[in-house]
Amino acid sequence: MTRHSAIFTNLLLSLPLAAGLLCAAANASAQTAETVTIPFTFSADHQPFPAGTYEVRRLSDGLMSLSNLETRKTRLLMVRSEWGYAVQTRGRLVFLHDETGNSLMQVWIPGTTLHSELTVQRKLKQSVAKNGPSAGSSIVVAMK
Numbered sequence: 837m838t839r840h841s842a843i844f845t846n847l848l849l850s851l852p853l854a855a856g857l858l859c860a861a862a863n864a865s866a867q868t869a870e871t872v873t874i875p876f877t878f879s880a881d882h883q884p885f886p887a888g889t890y891e892v893r894r895l896s897d898g899l900m901s902l903s904n905l906e907t908r909k910t911r912l913l914m915v916r917s918e919w920g921y922a923v924q925t926r927g928r929l930v931f932l933h934d935e936t937g938n939s940l941m942q943v944w945i946p947g948t949t950l951h952s953e954l955t956v957q958r959k960l961k962q963s964v965a966k967n968g969p970s971a972g973s974s975i976v977v978a979m980k
Contacts, residue, residue, distance in 0.1 A: 868945050869893040870927045874977055878931055880940035881913050881954060892929070892943055900943060900952060915943070915952035923949055931975040938975060
């Protein structure tokens with residue numbers, strides 16, 4: 837085997853490995869996780885959640901996971917991602933508080949211009965908006 841063919845063989849064997857590492861890095865950057873302590877019970881996608889410390893992870897443009905760090909239970913949430921203009925320095929969760937309880941409505945990701953709105957809650961949000969400002973209020977919880 838000549839020197840040139842050995843170099844060419846090494847290059848052909850290394851190329852798929854390098855491509856795989858680049859794809860893994862791109863996928864890892866799409867997954868953003870933050871920790872947040874929520875001091876009250878709430879619902880998200882019509883699923884009940886107890887108060888506690890959670891890891892919020894963006895899995896894709898349409899999917900987030902919410903993991904209770906004490907119970908180790910994870911639930912998936914359907915979201916609609918929206919891009920803004922200003923980079924968020926701190927992440928936060930926005931809840932709608934009304935007579936039925938607290939419902940998670942938005943997740944703001946720190947270090948990006950991205951925020952996600954829960955898709956299942958859209959009807960609840962619109963019906964409250966029709967009833968006027970006294971029908972519900974917002975609660976904002978900062979991420980760590």
